[in-house]
Amino acid sequence: MSTPKRLRLAAIGCGSRTFIYFEWAAKMPDHYEIVAAADHNAARRAKARALSQNPAFREFNNDVAILAEPRLADIMIIATQDAYHFAHASAALRKGYDLLLEKPIATNLPEVLALDRLARELGRRVLVCHVLRYTPFYRKVKEIVASGALGRVVSFEATEGVEAWHQGHSFVRGHWSVTEKSTPMIIAKSCHDTDILSWLVDSPCESISSFGGILHFRADQAPAGAPARCTDGCPAAATCLYDAHRYLGDQKRWLEVIFDRAKTATDDEIVAWLRTSPWGRCVYHCDNTAVDHQTVNMNFASGATGTFTMTAFSQGRDVAIFGTKARLLAGERVQRLAGAEIVIEDHATHAIQRVAVDLDAGGGHGGGDAGLIRMLHAEMLKPRAEDMESSLPISVESHLMGFAAEESRRSGRTINLADFKARLGRLT
Ligand SMILES: NC(=O)c1ccc[n+]([C@@H]2O[C@H](COP(=O)([O-])OP(=O)(O)OC[C@H]3O[C@@H](n4cnc5c(N)ncnc54)[C@H](O)[C@@H]3O)[C@@H](O)[C@H]2O)c1
Structure with a gap:
């Protein structure tokens, strides 16, 4: 058997995502060699170097420095924060890299479409990190739907429970709390869901409507006397679900992704850090604009329809698919109630x-992080780029669904996706 081609990996942005991808890639030395990474932060670069297990690993201070070099790798991982994806991805494509691009593709639809055009013009491959596609769970659901066991898919309902603490951490205090600086919730968190649902239905989405808003994480819901920061002596601290002091205890794993010294700092140092960091703020007194609940109604070309609900106040993903022969229920709730991840009920019998x-399968996102890196090699070497699973052209369509949902939520109108794409495509 011939030895598979080893793909060289480099990264722009050494945060939690790159660390996860490097960790898994280093476990697959037949497939990958980790050669370089860029970040402003020296400690993060050092961690990337350690994960690479490559003595010849090269470090750069930022995107400009790494891209000033001749092409160093086969694949550039773009894992900076959302607002930088478009600029970093465009520059890396122009330099000759194929990309593993973190979601979102970009923070607005015109840039999403422009990046897709650029990749096509340059003939580059881009795999978007829709990790759920690479989980054993969703691959099984897809296999069942594609087998015809459910008959023709007529409708579905899906939910994503972000979970209250996670909502507070990421979408009230954290990176994705102000949608104007990142992306709307339906893209930042739920582009995975629009991607998975359109993949399962296997038909283009034609129109969308959506409702949602902020019901809980706002000043009028604050406990009486709650100050701006948990570290300022809140009278409700003992009973508040969101007390930032939980970063020192049962929620410490969340601290590790935002505070580089989380594992070594003393409790006093962590409290001192919380006094000035966004994550020390009262969740009822933030500048958040990300919704804490949203529903989306979708109409597909096949005639199928479906609903999706994102809520801060549930946990995990559930999906029910209703076909002409059988219905399928799957996800967290089914697992708890039925002891199996997927249940199928035949209509006739x-x-x-x-x-x-x-x-x-190991690792985060239900095995999707590991699954993505396992599949990346095969995806990049597929003879035809159009056969790649979470390719840029395919991911553009599910991002389009998210941006259209947001447009509908804001405008109160039903959005026709073809018209929306044509209108926004003209803006680039
Ligand atoms: N696929 C998924 O399921 C998933 C899950 C979580 C996050 N994400 C996405 O992954 C991306 C990265 O998330 P993260 O949590 O790793 O972020 P992070 O903030 O931990 O890391 C980003 C890193 O980029 C670095 N950086 C900023 N500007 C740079 C520049 N000009 N050159 C080089 N480095 C630069 C920062 O210093 C930081 O270390 C985000 O866009 C996020 O939305 C995807």
Whole structure:
């Protein structure tokens, strides 16, 4: 058997995502060699170097420095924060790299479409990090739907429970709280869902409507006397779900992704850090504009329709798919109630089939992080770029659904996706 081609990986942005990808890639030395990374932060570069397990690993201070070099790798991982994706991805494409691009593709639809055009013009491959596609769970659901076991898909309902603490951490206090500086919630968190749902239905989405807003994380919901920061002596601290002091205790793993010294700092040092950091703020007194609940109604070319609900106040993803022969229920709730990840009920016989999925693929996102890196090699070497699974052209369509949902939520109108794409495409 011939040895597979080793793909050289480099990264712009050494945060939690690049660390995860480097960690998994380093475990697959037949497929990958990690050669370089760029970040302003020396400690993060050092961590990337350590994860690379490559003595010849090269460090750069930023995107400009790494891109000033001749092409160093086959694939550039773009894992800076959302607002930089478009600039960093465009520059890396022009330099000759194929990309592993973190979602979102860009923070607005005109830039999403422009990046797609650039990649096509240059003939480059871009795989978008829609990690859920690479989980054993969703691959099994896809296999069942594609097998025809459910008959024709008529409708679905799906939910994503962000979970209250996660909402507070990421979408009230954190990077994605002010949508004007990052992306709307339906893109920042739920572009995974529009991607997965359109993949399962296997038909283009034609129109969308959406409702949602901020119901809880706002000043009029604050406990009486709550100060601007948890570190300022809040009278509700003992009972508040969002007390920032939990970063020192049961929520410490969240601290590790935002504070480089989380593992070594003393409690006093962490409290001192919380006094000035965004993550020490009272969740009821932030500048957040990201919604804490949203529903989306979708109409597909096949005639199928579906609903999706994102809420801060549930946990995990659930999906129910209703076909002409059977219905499928899958996800966290089903797992808890039925002891299997997927349950199928036949309409004719009412026979119930439980399908267990081996979720032990390791790593975050239900095995999707590891699955993505496992598949990246094969995806990049597929003879035809159009056969790549979460390619840029395919991901553009599910981003389009998210941006259209946001347009609908804001305007109160139903959005026709073709018209929306044509209108926004003209802006670039
Ligand atoms: N696929 C997923 O499921 C998933 C999950 C979480 C986050 N994300 C996305 O991944 C991206 C990265 O998230 P993260 O949590 O790793 O972010 P992070 O903030 O931990 O890391 C980003 C890094 O980029 C560096 N950086 C900023 N400007 C730079 C420049 N000009 N040159 C080089 N480095 C620069 C920062 O110093 C930082 O270390 C975000 O866009 C986020 O939305 C995706």
